[in-house]
Amino acid sequence: MTEYERSRTMPAQPEHVFDQAAQIGRMDAWLPQDLHVEAGDLPAVTVREEGVDEDISALLRARREQMRIEWGTRDQGGYAGWLQVAGIDSGTSEVTVHLSFFDDAHDPGEEAVQDALDTSLRRLEEQVRLGGGDTG
Template sequence: MTEYERSRTMPALPEHVYDQAANVGQFDGWLPRALHVRSDDPPAVTVHEDGTDQDTPALLRPHHDELRLEWGTRGEGGYAGWLQVAGSGAGASEVTVHLSFVDDAHDPGEAAAGRALDDSLRRLEEQVRLRVDNAAG
């Protein structure tokens, strides 16, 4: 199994960050650009990957009380991951995303996974900033 993890501090309360991250309708705004999630019958979702033009059945489990999202492919192998939001003081939050690849066919490699995680966290921070700025203004 191969695992990757990245963290980023965001300028908003943990609840605000989690609400933004957990909104399935806005996943396209922060997930890697080639992935699109369609909510089927929660917790069931379908993940579409542009590069392969394939749909993969998956599960998405929000844990609102823990400010945590967990996901993974349905069935054997594939991949799983989680996003955890924690307060870091002074109205800021620390967001950590973790990916585990059981099946090497899903593993994009360390460099690509790192870029995708960093880009996703940056895009999530942009969404959070827009939401916080709009709420304040």
């Protein structure tokens, strides 16, 4: 099993950051650009990767009371991950994203994953900034 983790500080209340991250219909705005999530009968979702013919069945759970989103593949068991939002001080949050690859065949490699995590966190921060200020 291989694990990766990245964090980023964002200038917004944790509730606002979480609300922006947890909107399934807007996840494309911050996920890696080649991944698209479509809601099914929640917690079931379908993940579509550009350039890949087969959709991936996955589970996604957003727990606002914990400021945590968890996901993972449903049938293959290839990977899982979570996003955690924590308040740091007045008006600032830290967002941590963690990925676990249980099968080396699903792991695209450290450089690719770290780049994707950094880009996703940057894109989420942009979405948070454009999303109407803080909700706290």
